[in-house]
Amino acid sequence: MGTMMDLDQSLVELRQTFRSRRTRSLEWRKSQLQAILQLLRKKEDKIFNALHQDLGKHPIEVYRDEIGVVEKSINHALSCLEKWMGPKKTRLPLVFFPASAQVLPEPLGLVLIFVSWNFPFSLAMDPLIGAISAGNVVVLKPSEHAPATSSLLSETIPLFLDSKAIKVIEGGAEVCEQLLQKKWDKIFFTGSQRVGRLIMSAAANHLTPVTLELGGKCPVILDSLSNLSEIKLAVKRIVGGKWGSCNGQACIAVDYVLVEDRFASVLINSLQRTIEKFYGKTLDEYQNLSRVVNKHHFNRLRSLLDDPLVAASIVYGGSWDEEKLMIQPTILLNPPLNSELMTEEIFGPLLPIITVDKIEESIDFINSMPKPLVIYALTKNEAFKKRILSETSSGTVTFNDILIQFLCDALPFGGVGPSGFGRYHGKYSFDTFSHEKAVLQRSYWFELEARYPPWNDFKLKFLRLTYKFDYFGLILLMLGLKK
């Protein structure tokens, strides 16, 4: 736990490192990325343990959502880094001849990364990979709500990475406040909208650019499917997309499902069967399910069910175990739309099903809510897909699957409106921590007299034609043939 002075000293050291230009070289960046790979390999068991302690995650979930994704990101970055770092030549209109133009990416400088508690390892590492690839120095602030992972990061990162360029600062709200008073060249935040506002307000004092990866209520539009196997598959994906990743505590987890009235009971039965197949029947049996992160969120989720109208809409589940911080996967059918369950991001194992007469009504329903991070649409109707794309807005739209867009490095990952702004993954991670500097080079010969005062009619005509890129007109003018 650092004092204000320790923090200041750390920042001075980091800025000195940045000024020394050590973090600019391809070699340094690659060495740091490879060091993270080493960390993953050598400390894999410790990572499994920390995540089990913090969230009760099964090792496979840990591999899939925390270690594997990071490994993939690093391998991708290592293979593309040199290309990303190189200047991009741009085309110039003839009128600027002789000149050359390019855009050169450069690191922003001193970067602050705030990590959230639900994927406390990968949401630290993934942005860190971006920041390092782009050549920055970094302070990583892990979430205090995932204390085992926070300690793990604090202990292992200095063992493997350049500790004069990458530092981990642990702590709670007080430490966050201290950090936010300092001047950063970029802040990357993953978390809630409420805290996102505070971060951006603080960043405004220093004109620090921010990326905010927030959340929202991610809906699933479930259209009618033609055969049983497709329905089964769709349901598997919904179940996996709700409870399979941190038990609903993910920004891209399924929040609620929209389905036509006539399919509701088939859906509910199917969901029930699949839940029991994947996870078990009772609270005692549950395997492969993360727990709720802490008492505060447990109480928050439980109180969502306190509303008697909400409780009355439960069709499956609804029980809990306070000691184990477990809530049964719970399905609700048409809870009141003004309940907190339907106005706030659930971030837990409760799944409302909202029925509509015709599935097309989902579009209006979704548009009546704030823009979410993802819209999932399980449908084979091409016209409907087009309507969803053009009539709704969200960070991402995924058709016929859930969560998997997270693994697609070529797609930007980020929100819009209240679900956030800025994006990362793949090259977008590199870009989000870079400044793209325009570089225009000119030479001295072929100087255009008309550029300078004293102004006269000829020069005026000349300039007007130049701006129209009217090369022919320019030639005529110069030959004295243009009026």
Added chain:
Amino acid sequence: MAEKELKKIFDSESACTLVSELRKTFNTGKTKSYEWRVSQLKNLQKLIEEHEKEIIEALQTDLAKPEAEIHVGEIGMLKSSLKTALNELRNWMMPEKVKTSMTTFPSSAEILPEPLGVTLVISAWNYPILLSIDPMIGAIAAGNAVVLKPSEVAPASSSFLAKYLGEYMDSSAIRVVEGAIPETTALLEQKWDKIFYTGNGRIGRIVMGAAAKHLTPVALELGGKCPVIVDSVINLQVATRRIIGGKWAFNNGQACVSADYIITTKEFAPKLIDSLKHEIETCFGTNPIESKDISRIINSNHFDRLSKLLDDEKVSGKIVCGGQRDKSCLRIAPTILLDVPEDSLIMNEEIFGPLLPILTVDKIEDSFDIVTSKEKPLAAYLFTNKNKLKDEFVRTISAGGTVINDISLHLAVHTLPFGGVGESGTGSYHGKFSFDAFSHKKAVLYRSFTGDASVRYPPYSNGKVRMLKALINGSILGIILALFKLSKD
């Protein structure tokens, strides 16, 4: 009909109503269509074509801008911007197909640009027409509704914009709100989908702070002290004229990318100063303070501000050229100062006027330390023919944009992003970058119901772990091996 209508105060309630109206229009989907966007851009073209005379009048009233500068710096830039947007819009609106990897096979993906919604453009006084309409071109091209708040410090231009944008544009989606602090504050309280601000860092902070309450993304085009490093290995005459073109012939230094100060070697300074004096005379005559080919200072506040910089006792003795002032016509002569102390006022704020300090160093390479010790500027310039120095400059100096052997020209290149970094701002625009600045790039992943990897779901097993590892890493060999091992299990 009343002769004089009572001017309604534009307060929070008015702002709220305005935003609701525009949101209603946006939600109808009207502004998303290609046809609407093209029609509005063409209306802008018509507006500029048909009222060129009024534009020139307004700018001459506000700034006494020479006509040539108006054509180059405002009208010409806008025409070029509109032409590019109209030519390229279809391309810009098209989804960008994206390659997917083994990990999500079978799948296809694309990135779809969509408008952000209801946007606010706050403009500045120095290029009051350009800096109002250019960002609007981006907002409209991207399919948004727009509110423009022109600068009250350039009142004739503000009236021009309110009148003619009102006449030519679709007022259900595009509006102008004139006014000063109270009106801007009322606007900033509302929830926008994007705010684009051009101006200074102090207000930039206020804009971003207001945006934070609604998690509104912002683009801030600010300023800074744009340095010009002048080496001795150059074509002195051309370089001098380009510096003049980037200072006094550039809205009289009142431009965010104009040359703020020069750094050169002690040895070369006298030659440079002589050349500047000579070329200033060629361009502006023997009494440049009277030249009609230079814009005047915008108003008495800024005149006083600049006078204060000259009155600073640390610099008043350092004037080597110019220095004359005429408050009645708001003019200060092109003024060069030599070796002002680094802690003087003039070296610690953006000058934004006709004063040009020259700092000298022993070796030209020492200039880089001076530049990097200050906040990152919007632009940085270097005049040299030495390739090594050019490389070092581009490598070391961080700025929004950099130009070698010229000044500010990069803002006319629509294929280059124009924007700042650090104190000089965030975000960029021009050309496609304008379209992007006002768009959300929506990621779309298409999957099907075939090809489901059961390894994704519990109950979990060792075989599943192996397969999962291979899938995530997109390794075909790994997948084959895992399948083989899996079948053995």
